[in-house]
Amino acid sequence: MARIVQKYGGTSVGDVERIKKVAARIKGYREDGHEVVVVVSARSGVTNELIARAKAVCDNPDEREMDQLLAVGEQETIALTAMALHGVGVPAISYTGAQAGIVTDSVHTKAKIQGIDAKSIEADLQAGKVVIVAGFQGITADGRISTLGRGGSDLTAIALAGALKADKCEIYTDVDGVYTADPRVVKDAKKLEEISYDEMLELASSGSKVMQSRSVEFAHKYDVVFEVRSSFNYNPGTIVKKEVAYMEKVVVRGVAVDKDQAKVVVSNIVDQPGSAAKVFTALAEASVIVDMIVQNVGRNGVANLTFTVPLTDTHKVEKTLAPVLAVLGGAQVAIHDNIAKLSVVGVGMKTHSGVAATLFTALAAAGVNIELISTSEIKISVIIDKSKADEAARVAHKAFALETL
Amino acid sequence: MARIVQKYGGTSVGDVERIKKVAARIKGYREDGHEVVVVVSARSGVTNELIARAKAVCDNPDEREMDQLLAVGEQETIALTAMALHGVGVPAISYTGAQAGIVTDSVHTKAKIQGIDAKSIEADLQAGKVVIVAGFQGITADGRISTLGRGGSDLTAIALAGALKADKCEIYTDVDGVYTADPRVVKDAKKLEEISYDEMLELASSGSKVMQSRSVEFAHKYDVVFEVRSSFNYNPGTIVKKEVAYMEKVVVRGVAVDKDQAKVVVSNIVDQPGSAAKVFTALAEASVIVDMIVQNVGRNGVANLTFTVPLTDTHKVEKTLAPVLAVLGGAQVAIHDNIAKLSVVGVGMKTHSGVAATLFTALAAAGVNIELISTSEIKISVIIDKSKADEAARVAHKAFALETL
Numbered sequence: 001m002a003r004i005v006q007k008y009g010g011t012s013v014g015d016v017e018r019i020k021k022v023a024a025r026i027k028g029y030r031e032d033g034h035e036v037v038v039v040v041s042a043r044s045g046v047t048n049e050l051i052a053r054a055k056a057v058c059d060n061p062d063e064r065e066m067d068q069l070l071a072v073g074e075q076e077t078i079a080l081t082a083m084a085l086h087g088v089g090v091p092a093i094s095y096t097g098a099q100a101g102i103v104t105d106s107v108h109t110k111a112k113i114q115g116i117d118a119k120s121i122e123a124d125l126q127a128g129k130v131v132i133v134a135g136f137q138g139i140t141a142d143g144r145i146s147t148l149g150r151g152g153s154d155l156t157a158i159a160l161a162g163a164l165k166a167d168k169c170e171i172y173t174d175v176d177g178v179y180t181a182d183p184r185v186v187k188d189a190k191k192l193e194e195i196s197y198d199e200m201l202e203l204a205s206s207g208s209k210v211m212q213s214r215s216v217e218f219a220h221k222y223d224v225v226f227e228v229r230s231s232f233n234y235n236p237g238t239i240v241k242k243e244v245a246y247m248e249k250v251v252v253r254g255v256a257v258d259k260d261q262a263k264v265v266v267s268n269i270v271d272q273p274g275s276a277a278k279v280f281t282a283l284a285e286a287s288v289i290v291d292m293i294v295q296n297v298g299r300n301g302v303a304n305l306t307f308t309v310p311l312t313d314t315h316k317v318e319k320t321l322a323p324v325l326a327v328l329g330g331a332q333v334a335i336h337d338n339i340a341k342l343s344v345v346g347v348g349m350k351t352h353s354g355v356a357a358t359l360f361t362a363l364a365a366a367g368v369n370i371e372l373i374s375t376s377e378i379k380i381s382v383i384i385d386k387s388k389a390d391e392a393a394r395v396a397h398k399a400f401a402l403e404t405l
Numbered sequence: 406m407a408r409i410v411q412k413y414g415g416t417s418v419g420d421v422e423r424i425k426k427v428a429a430r431i432k433g434y435r436e437d438g439h440e441v442v443v444v445v446s447a448r449s450g451v452t453n454e455l456i457a458r459a460k461a462v463c464d465n466p467d468e469r470e471m472d473q474l475l476a477v478g479e480q481e482t483i484a485l486t487a488m489a490l491h492g493v494g495v496p497a498i499s500y501t502g503a504q505a506g507i508v509t510d511s512v513h514t515k516a517k518i519q520g521i522d523a524k525s526i527e528a529d530l531q532a533g534k535v536v537i538v539a540g541f542q543g544i545t546a547d548g549r550i551s552t553l554g555r556g557g558s559d560l561t562a563i564a565l566a567g568a569l570k571a572d573k574c575e576i577y578t579d580v581d582g583v584y585t586a587d588p589r590v591v592k593d594a595k596k597l598e599e600i601s602y603d604e605m606l607e608l609a610s611s612g613s614k615v616m617q618s619r620s621v622e623f624a625h626k627y628d629v630v631f632e633v634r635s636s637f638n639y640n641p642g643t644i645v646k647k648e649v650a651y652m653e654k655v656v657v658r659g660v661a662v663d664k665d666q667a668k669v670v671v672s673n674i675v676d677q678p679g680s681a682a683k684v685f686t687a688l689a690e691a692s693v694i695v696d697m698i699v700q701n702v703g704r705n706g707v708a709n710l711t712f713t714v715p716l717t718d719t720h721k722v723e724k725t726l727a728p729v730l731a732v733l734g735g736a737q738v739a740i741h742d743n744i745a746k747l748s749v750v751g752v753g754m755k756t757h758s759g760v761a762a763t764l765f766t767a768l769a770a771a772g773v774n775i776e777l778i779s780t781s782e783i784k785i786s787v788i789i790d791k792s793k794a795d796e797a798a799r800v801a802h803k804a805f806a807l808e809t810l
Contacts, residue, residue, distance in 0.1 A: 053485060057492060065484045069488075076455070079470045143525075
């Protein structure tokens with residue numbers, strides 16, 4: 001008998017039929033003798049509907065009220081999931097975030113979990129019930145509902161698995177696990193049996209959409225092993241943990257492409273100390289997340305500064321930098337949105353040289369021009385033309401023989 | 406400056422545009438210097454949608470889970486209403502039933518309020534905020550969400566008005582107040598300025614749909630004066646209180662028609678002690694609410710028993726009485742659903758005779774046949790043919806000169 005925390009996302013509980021399928025799946029685990037805690041998201045689409053209504057009544061909705069509103073989505077699903085379990089003869093009880101004792105700070109709409117008082121859940125598990133917990137939400141010390149931001153339900157599941165000392169934590173989603181590349185683009189992409197937290201984090205930040213970075217970081221910090229798998233079949237998924245068996249042998253574990261980035265070039269900056277700082281201070285104050293940064297000094301003592309930002313922030317960048325440009329002595333800004341970021345990721349890179357050479361050679365042979373390069377200990381990212389991104393992913397995948405993993 | 410509790414029903418907050426109108430109205434009261442506590446229902450239709458989903462996942466949904474589910478409807482409206490107030494520059498904060506400290510018993514889906522800890526609301530009022538409270542819901546001693554059943558939001562408002570020692574309690578609805586008769590049927594029906602709790606109760610139980618009886622009973626018990634008025638205009642409504650100024654002078658205050666009743670005739674009962682008890686015990690065990698009862702003994706020592714039940718319960722009555730009939734020596738049951746109950750109500754009746762005579766004479770003159778009669782201290786009800794109900798209401802209204810009130 002194991003204690004299992006399972007998280008089902010919005011697609012898995014998207015309508016009453018799917019909720020009944022989830023209930024049937026949970027029943028199976030319970031009949032195998034397991035204790036099951038289930039974390040569910042809102043039905044897919046519900047959160048967006050609620051946000052649309054909020055924006056219709058108020059241009060700039062208050063974040064405390066937004067949390068009171070958004071928590072409604074998961075509260076509906078927990079009750080329906082508990083009912084569906086009753087419908088198939090399984091004792092079950094639903095918990096809102098507050099009822100589950102998930103205490104957070106007061107940073108509404110992106111609260112951090114401070115602790116979980118799982119006594120009540122523990123008692124219901126002892127009593128033989130399946131416990132259904134609303135993902136994404138908690139309660140502040142002063143009794144207000146809070147939400148955890150994007151990927152919050154994964155976070156709830158991982159935190160509960162830690163607090164309840166669960167034997168397993170399963171994150172159900174609409175993909176089979178973590179692949180060496182996007183299988184829709186790279187036909188012979190392989191599902192990884194295991195991946196390390198670090199690699200998973202780099203893949204997440206490189207555009208692989210399986211999970212948000214913060215959930216992986218949280219799991220890493222509290223050493224919670226979890227499995228990413230599909231709610232639509234019974235295939236084993238990918239286990240995410242600290243160290244994986246074949247870590248040393250394999251140099252590169254995956255190729256990720258992020259098409260939601262734009263490249264910003266600030267040119268003609270008078271090259272003096274503090275110029276770059278002015279640019280990035282302004283962007284930071286506007287909450288624009290800047291990724292790859294390159295500066296090069298050209299002729300006549302003027303410099304160019306190139307960096308990437310999320311595609312959705314390009315207007316904000318233009319508005320934010322306009323006043324800064326004047327201060328920089330007539331610098332200009334150009335935004336290129338026809339780019340993509342391709343990354344190869346693998347902890348084995350640390351001890352193997354030549355990964356960059358292999359990647360660049362392969363891309364050159366395929367006629368893919370590299371506009372920017374950045375590296376971390378376990379990742380190499382390049383900015384390339386968006387139209388070449390899929391082809392580049394296939395080329396990189398082949399260059400590192402990922403289909404043989 | 407007054408402290409006002411206002412309750413807006415599901416139609417008044419039916420969509421984002423109406424929520425914005427409610428916010429504008431509240432803003433007006435606040436600019437007049439009043440402290441305002443607002444109780445809102447779920448948007449009209451939402452509760453039914455949720456119930457439909459519950460029934461789609463489970464034939465017989467658990468009542469505890471039903472409450473977790475249904476509470477979602479009001480939680481959405483409180484947040485949207487608070488946001489709409491922010492949108493027009495009014496500080497506001499939303500409270501779920503649990504946050505408002507509305508503690509109930511554990512009879513889920515029809516919980517009773519046990520007490521309100523209004524400290525937190527009081528503090529927010531002192532801080533100058535409009536407080537928005539979810540109607541219809543509370544929390545049990547063990548932290549589960551409960552709901553108060555039909556008319557629950559009115560109850561929340563009246564209970565809060567009592568707990569907060571409010572100067573006024575306004576129940577906003579889609580009608581202008583309490584009328585001497587249904588204005589759609591009786592053209593010269595008049596809106597009453599005031600009505601007593603007792604009269605309001607009798608009207609509610611006689612098919613006048615303005616409010617559920619239990620809210621009126623609750624107000625009576627705690628002596629909370631409230632006003633029923635429309636959220637679509639600024640007309641004064643009807644004030645409901647213990648004693649009204651013109652109580653003694655006016656004999657009849659209103660005429661109500663209930664077309665949702667059926668008449669049940671159990672005939673050919675062997676007339677012996679306990680026969681009627683057997684019938685009504687069986688019905689009570691099946692939770693059928695029986696209203697008017699008449700028994701008459703016919704020839705040969707057999708009796709007929711006639712009574713009325715809600716139209717929706719007729720199948721249940723047939724099923725429940727089948728085994729009883731055999732015991733009663735071959736009695737038969739007949740159900741007549743083409744009837745209506747007409748009632749005239751007024752506390753003045755207590756001290757004036759002749760009300761029954763006036764009513765029966767007027768109905769007879771109009772050719773309306775009376776099938777059953779029952780009376781209380783302040784009400785006379787008759788069962789008549791459903792097709793004659795509207796005409797009978799007009800005749801009765803005229804007989805008591807209610808258009809001159």
